[in-house]
Amino acid sequence: MPTSTPTQATDFSRRDVLRAGAGAALGAAALGSGVRPALAASDPDEFEAWLADVDNYDGIADERGAAEVTVAVGAPGNDGDFAFEPAAVRVDPGTTVVWEWTGKGGVHNVLDADDAYESEMLTDAGATFERAFESEGVSLYSCLPHQSMGMKGAVLVGGVAAGDAPPEVDYGDWFDGVENFAGTVDRTGRKLVRVAVGAAGNGGHFAFEPAAVRVDPGATVVWEWTSDGDAHSIAAADGSYDADLVDSEGATYALQFDGVGVSKYTCPSHAAQAMRGAVVVGDPMESVVDVPLSVTIVGGGLLAAALSPLGLAALLKLRETEN
Template sequence: MSTVSDRRYSRRRFLRDTTAVAAALSASTGVSAAASSPSYDGWFTGDARGAETKNYDGTTVDKTGQDSVTIEVGAQGNGGSYAYAPPAVRISPGTEVTFEWVSNTHDIQIESAPSGASWEGVDSIENEGYTHSHTFETAGVYKYYCTPHLSLGMKGAIVVGGSGGGGSSGGRNASADWGDWFTDSARGGAVGNYDGTTVDKTGQDSVTVEVGAQGNGGSYAYAPPALKISPGTEVTFEWVSNTHDIQIESAPSGASWEGVDSIKNEGYTHSHTFETSGTYTYYCTPHLSMGMKGGIFVTGNSGGGGGGGGGGVIPDLNWWNIAWIAGPSAVAIPSIVAYLLWDYHRAGAFDGVLDRGPSEAPPETTEAPPASPERELDHDEYDPWGTATLLGVYFVIISVAWALMYFVEFLGNGPHIFG
């Protein structure tokens, strides 16, 4: 049976799905949800642009073999009506996808699409009742989001083509998703020496990749083509034949690997230690059309957040910072607790709290006696020259602050609201 992650399972959709299942069964092709669950390069996590997509539970709804598919825009999810439902769908090429707006103020901005794809999304903000249809012909992964609600996690993805049995398993950061990189729908030819397996070398300190190994109709292969490693692994590329380079097709943001720009011959080696998690894809310029392409997937670790390097908005958490933040409270809070305990102990207040009996009449309070001043100053003897001095200083300070605010802090930044 089909399971859809969207909780609001309308009657109409139920009918449509059951019809689909019946049709599929009669054609004796099983329709199963979550036949394969690509990780979409972390698109649905908070590491990508925008927040985590909470209505994506790791399942890609399999709608392959259907002529038309509907995706709700503005369905319940992500803390309001801020979800595409279902968020991730797999369809066959030629399927018409209809987007139905079920709440207001949403659009569809395309984050990424396979090269040659013609879908342009919906640029304008539309309201409930609006629909948009597109027939997806180009195979590959399409990622999209809603501009107003990106920061709430309103993101979606469509996979066109591909079989149900990709061999990848669920779980965040557990499996590499190469998209269509190893097929001929990406740049260059199909990779003949990629048989669908990603070689798992996680936990190893160093790994070797052969450049110019046998494959793709000659010595035009990276071996292994698809590799999975842990952060901190040093990968050594060894040239075993002539005239190859390593051009980087894609790398996670913040990654420092630059590949090998010039053409090198047998005997050359290049090493790089991969620290930044994510998917790296690369190819050989002279032999791209033969399918000489490769990929490295670096598994996740705890470090890093989105946008850390570029904007400088989030400072990196180093020990110095942690000490700065935690220092005051680490000193203040235990001192307060210790002082309290000591004081209670000294005053014997614990006994008092425990055996406080009802007292009949409250004892009268004694106040401190009013203090008499050192010298009495009357109305006529007192001229507040000190006050005049302080206020004069204050006016000088605010004049300086005004200049500082306007000419130093602000000049050079444009007004934020008007103009």
């Protein structure tokens, strides 16, 4: 990967300076929020090639469900503060992406690979540039002065395929009537993932949020009670694990998932309100496969002490099906 100091990195041609300066006002004003972007073709190979030299790219951050998403400009990465963070983000159609400058790494801008939008060259911490993405597709962009260093990013709108992202899981009718379900939220790359219990949804506070989450094998999922919507509990669809009925705000229940598969669960007390969820571990590759589950309770221990006012902790091992 090429290395450069901020001073060297800003040594671009006068034509590019004029293009960035003269066109920036139009980019920031006319294209900043309401105009539909021209999205690059949804080509997984093109997507991977675009991000191949971006050292802070570690997967697509799934921010579907959010009306506005912030991307840091000048985040740590690429041998300095020459990164967008997250480098790749997936949003719903209609979402506004706000790029916010950190003030680090010198002068940066946001430039669409197809010239559909362009910000000014900015350096001040807290400066912003925003764009509303209306149509499904993929938008590739970079920081013009630091593109050669790997300061590039991508916005994926809707469920378009890109890179090596696994396909959406077919849950059958499990999420029928679950109004807060909007697809599987990608939380891969994290060792600990939180799910709210008693989030807004299904006619009250009768939802798990996110309703469906994808994690890496070995990740720990922590369900945390909001105390809204009466007392809630958690029960696996196949009976392999369950948490007590609780109404205390901040109470938690933790499970560590291993192997590959899909675990569906519900709040039995609010089955009529469609309070259901699922944890996808890795990429099951095909339609939903209910993996045989065995539960090992780990008494006390660091996990229980660190995570749980409720005092509940367990290890859930998802074993691959043996033919």
